[in-house]
Amino acid sequence: MSEKNMGDLELEGILQAAKMMSVVARTAPKTRGVDDIVVKLVAGKEVELIADKLDEMGKKRNRRSHLINAEHLRKTPALLLIGVKYSKGAGLDCGGCGFETCSEFNSTEQRHLNDYYGPNCIMKVMDLGIAIGSVVKFAGELCVDNRIMYSAGSAAIQLGLMDAQICLAVPLSATGKNIYWTGW
DSSP states (O other): OOOOOOOHHHHHHHHHHHHHHHHHHSOOOOOOOOOOOOEEEEEEEEHHHHHHHHHHHHHTTTOOOHHHHHHHTTTSSSEEEEEEEOHHHHHOOOTTTTSSSHHHHSSSSOOOOOSSEEOHHHHHHHHHHHHHHHHHHHHHHHHHHHBBBBHHHHHHTTTTOOOEEEEEEEEEESSSSSSGGOOO
């Protein structure tokens, strides 16, 4: 058996953790049991593409946070993208989407606005939040450094890397110091 250097072992661990985290996202509770969550693991060049897009977005919008997130992504070996696809309203007529009934919501055309598509069923957005919360909790239990980046999820949608109306990104790292909490 040949020895591996720590970098290889850590990368393997991160990728294994990301695969398990995708299971956590998939099995998180969903409104009425309807699963509209999408999950994608990206690494290497795709992470670099997202970082480049964040740089572009940050400069265009004068958002320092996007530029810092781009720097962090350039040190990130893997990124878990978790999004929610468009679906009809949950049938609860709750009004959370801004319409009085799900029928009204269902008859409205989706539009791409700044970062995301909308309107969205609030129940589906909550499903995304539950999945994300479950995923980052599990990553913490595995001692994998992470955080939630709305900006990187938005960049992934704009690049066509994610088929979702809303997407959040969870960058993953395993170093001696958490790289995601510097530079602020």
